[in-house]
Amino acid sequence: MTVFNSVRGRSMIDLKEDMKQAEVWLDNTEGEMSEDQLIYLAATGFEDCPDFCGSKKYCKDEACSCIRATFPTPDHYHLYLLMRSQAIEWLKQGIIANAVSKEAFSNEKCQEKFK
């Protein structure tokens, strides 16, 4: 009974603490994150919640402990999201450019065949 209460009490404190930290984080505008790190994450993609995320369930949007652990402020996270969508665009364009050049190559082959 005592053990149960202490475990339960502790998880309540952790939950409150997590929510409090999320509030603080959402208001935070000061924090350091290297450009290299942001670029790396934008290029590779940041997995915000790899598995089950208890924090995401009760913290406000985009303020779970996974995101807070990686990004010092919401501004950094939003900058990452912008950079990530740009990186995805570039990747798509890369794939399209690759497909086009392959098509051009096979057309060339076809033309050779019909000579």
Ligand SMILES: [Zn+2]
């Ligand atoms: Zn999470």
